[in-house]
Structures are given as structure tokens and as C-alpha cells.
Amino acid sequence: MSMLRNRFFFSSLRKRIMAFLTVGFVGCAVLMASVSYNAIYTMQRDKIKTSMAFDLYQQTSKLNQMYNNLLQVTQQMTPEGTVGNLMETYISAEGAYSQRLLSRDISYNIGLITFSNPAMELVMYYDPASGKASYSNLPLRGDFTLQSLPSVAGIGELKYQSPHKSLCRFSDDLVVSVTREVRFSDGTRLVVYVEAKSDITTDMNSLTESLYMPYTLVFTDTAGLVTYSSNSTAFAAGQSLMLSGESGMTRDYVWNRTTGDYGYGITLLLPVSYYNHELYTWKNHMYWILAIALLMMFMLTLVLRRLINRPFRLIEKEMRTFGKGYMGNSRYHTGIDEFDRIFGQFNIMKRQIQRLIMDVEQKEKRRHQLEIEKLAYQINPHFLMNTLNSVRWLAVMHKQAEIEKFVSSLIFLLSYNLGKSEETATFRSEIEVMQTYLELQQMRHDFEVNLDIAEGTYLDTPVARFILQPIVENAVCHGLDDHGKLEISITPDETAQMVRIVIRDDGKGLSYETLALLQRDTPDQQQTGWGIGLRYVRSMLESFYGHKARMSIESTPNQGTTVTLTLPFLHPRKE
DSSP, X not given: OHHHHHHHSOOXXXXXXXHHXXXXXXXXXXXXXXXXXXXXXXXXXXXXXXXXHHHHHHHHHHHHHHHXXXXXXXXXTSTTSHHHXXXXXXXXXXXXXXXXXXXXXXXXXXXXXXXXXXXXXXXXXXXXXXXXXXXXXXXXXXXXXXXXXXXXXXXXXXXEEEXXXXXXXXXXXXXXEEEEEEEOTTSOEEEEEXXXXXXXXXXXXXXXXXXXXXOEEEEEOTTSBEEEESOTTTSOTTOBOOOXXXXXXXXXXXXXXXXXXXXXXXXXXXXXXXXXXXXXXXXXXXXXXXXXXXXXHHHHHHHHHHHHHHHHHHHHHHHHHHHTTOOSOOOOOOXXXXXXXXXXXXXXXXXXXXHHHHHHHHHHHHHHHHHHHHHHHHHHHHHHHHHHHHHXXXXXXXXXXXXXXXXXXXXXXXXXXXXXXXXXXXXHHHHHHHHHHHHHHHTTXXXXXXXXXXXXXXXXXXXXTTOHHHHHHHIIIIIOOTTOEEEEEEEEETTTTXXXXXXXXXXXXXXXXXXXXXXXXXXOTTOOTHHHHHHHHHHHHHHHHTXXXXXXXXXXXXXXXXXXXXXXXXXXXXX
8 A cells, every 4th residue: 555655646755746747737738728719719709800890880980971971962952052042043044044154053063062072973963754864964874763773771852872883974983872852942853863982892802802801791771681782692682681789690601780870781791711710720820839838848847857856865865964963064066056055055054053052052151140130220220219218308307308309309200210100101290290300400590481281181191201301401401591481381282182382492592503403313423412302202202103293393593492292182091
């Protein structure tokens, strides 16, 4: 069983890697083939359908424009139009001379119409009663009949004809035409006929040659009967072509259909064999690409197996040597950068382990010394506080009230600074510390302090610890003279949920260079005095509030300095 498991389930890592690579490569090849086939099929289908829809749209737009131009010409030949008005006057005119002049004007205006429309060919009035044409700008064919025109759409007096041969005797051009029945005031009924040259044949030939696709363009009337076909062998005139929707595929053709602005149907068809021709070509190419890719993947698998097998054996050998306690560097050059880096990192790991062993021995020796130093650091502040308490009680015993008050205030400041007075600092405790400091300083210096502190619930909200006393200390020690004045105002803004603290002195102020140095966010070796305290306050604000708090400094030499703090409300945390 063990032999079977080793043989068929690949217990070796190298065998598993080779097996996974082979399966992965084959799976990727099959997946690539499937995705490529679907992508090519979808791309080919969408490309042809999009191309057919675009070509059909172009042809429909050109035909709509042509029919619109023809319709405008027929409007000019109605009694309300320019030519029709002359014709109305001609019919009602008396005298041969007047009729001759009017006849000349009618012919001249018809000539202007054809001249201004280069695609226009034949324009005329046709009398259905006599079967004769009047004021035709070109000679007619002898076998012409109005009923032979292939009408494709129309409403009332207007009829639109699909492409047909020109009625001009000397022209074999393919044209589209519009007929319009008009009545004049004396009851005369005439039919206006206008035609314009169509480029459908040229366009279809160009599409067929450029895309190698034998398109067929078919016009159908409202009943679904074919009135024109660019390929009469595929679809003959009079044949029924009933299609529903805008596009689809029949047994023999792929088609795209639309309806013109004037009600005619126009369909572009392509044989199914040509529709799939490019897909068949792509499939054959894809089979060859797939076969070559599989061959290359098989060869790549063999090469990878050869490249990976030797480095793995070297790694296994190095691990066994390291397990026996050998810490020396080993140099291997496998020719593969990744494995060479692994061996390099393995040597680095050996050196690091050796250093770690030495560091552990040294740290064990220093541990006892650090414990002793830690106890000393803990004893020193307590010793200082106990000594100050002894001095305070000595002052009380000798009835030295000022010394007792001074030492008590100093004890309070040290206790607050060491974080022993309370767990959370509030605006009220910060103000109390600031006032205590000012009382201590007023025992030495003769300066005036004006406090304007608004009452409110904000006084009991949390605040960063020890931020007011350093600013006040800077003002007292570096700004105020002996008879100076210090103004401090604290006002809350309940709407904005902010507290504004302004500390202003009328001392000697700061120079512009010193002010620029203090406004830096980064520490500077030249920041002494003012700079050390303000850098501490700025650090505390950033640590406690993030970017929500703001501190600004304004100073003018010999006029004083103003420090403004804008702090947000913070609600007390629930224990």
C-alpha cells in the first residue's frame, strides 16, 4: 500500500510540483482554447452585426436625405410653390404671348432646381389623362408608364418609389423617385415626378470588395413584398419577405432590418456561409496554436523539473547539516537567482542565530542591573514628594504660612505632573493647575493676571493633560516684565462644540525669526525656552485630539504675544 501511495499519490514534493505544473498547464491550455473560441465567436458575431447595422444605417440615412430633397422639390411644384405658382398662372393665362413667357419661366425654374441639386436628374409634370409629360427637363423613354414605377411607400397624394432605372431616355442610372398628384384651381390634375441618382449599386460593390462579404440590399413595401433587390437571383421583385424584429438569422441568411422615415422597409442580408467563414478560419488557426502551446508547455515542464530537482536536493542537504549544529557559511551556485537568494538568506539566518545566542547571554546579565535601576527610578519621585511633605509640615510647625503655602502648591503641581492627582484631566483641573502656578509666580514677581473663565458643563469634560501651564510659564518667564499684565480667557462654543482658550501678555513679544521657528511642526535644536514648552503642548494636542485641535501664535515685538487654542468637546468615557 505504501508503494502504491508513493507511486500514484506523489508523496514527493518534487513529483507533486511536476504533476501540478502539468495539470495546470493542460488546464490552462484547455481553458485558453475555450475562452479564445468564445471570444472569437462573440467578437466575429458582434463585429458583423455591428458592421451590418452601421452600413444599413448609412444607407437608410442617405435614402432618407434623398427622399427629403425630392419631397422639397415636389413642394415647389405644387400650386403653393414657386414653380407650381407659375404653372397656376400659366393655366389661367389668356394669350399665346403670356403663356409663352410663363412657359419659359417654368422651364427656367425647373432648370434652377436641377442645377442646385447635382444628384437630381429628371423633373416633370405628367398628365395621367393624356399620358404625356409637360416641362420635362430631359427626354423620356418611349415605353414609360406611371403604373410601372415600383412604389414602396406613400400616403395620399405622395408616393415613394424604390430604386429603379431612370426614365430619361439617355440615362441608365439607378434612381429613386417621388410622385405627387397636384390639382390646380381650374380642376386640372397633374402628377409631379422627380428623380435623383442613387449610389446603392456602388455602395454595395464597395462593401462587398472591402469586407469580402456579398451583401444584398432589399426594399420592401408595407405588405412585405420586395420592390427592389441588389441581387435579383437571391430575392426577386414581387417576392414576399416577411421578417419580424430588427435583426435575426434564417436558414440561409443573416439579416438586419430597419424602416425608413417615409415608411419603406430596407433590409441588409448576408449569406450564413460567409457569416461563419472568418470563424472557421480562426478555429483552424486556433487548433494549430493550441497544439504548439501544448508542446511548448510539455517541454517547459521537463525543463522546470530539471531546474527545480537539484536545488531542492541541496536545500535538503543544507537542512540536515544545520540540524547537526553546523553554523558555518555554505556557498552554493545553482544558476537560479531565487534559490541562490534562499541559500544567502539561510547563511544570514545562521549569523543572526549566533548573534541572538550571544545577545540572550548579555541580556540575562543586564536584567538584574535593569531591575535595580528600575527600583531606583521608582524611589526617587517618592523620595522627593516625601521630602517636600516634610518641609511643608516643618513650615506648619514653625508657623511659616507663606512657605507652607508655597510648598503645598509645589506639591500639588508635582503630583499633577506625575499623574498622581487624578486619572483623567479636565478643563477644571487644568485651570486649577494653571492658577496654582500663577500664584507661585506672583510670590516672586509683581505682574497682574486677569482671568475670564466662562462657567459650563464643558469644565468637567476630558482634556489633554498639562497643556495650559507650559504656555503660561512661557508667558511669565520669557514675555512679561515685572509690572506686566497677563490676560486669560476661556469660552465655550456650544454650537460648534469647541472651547477657545486665549492667553495674551503685553510683554516684549517675539522677533519674526523666533516666531517662524516656533511655528514649525518639527523639532529644532534652536527651539529653547518658548520652543520646548510649545513643542510639548503641540505633541500632546496631536496625540490626544489628532487633527481636530488647533494652536496659533501671534506676536509683535514690544507689543506682546497671544497664544490661541481651539479644542473640541470630548465626552467622558464610561468605565
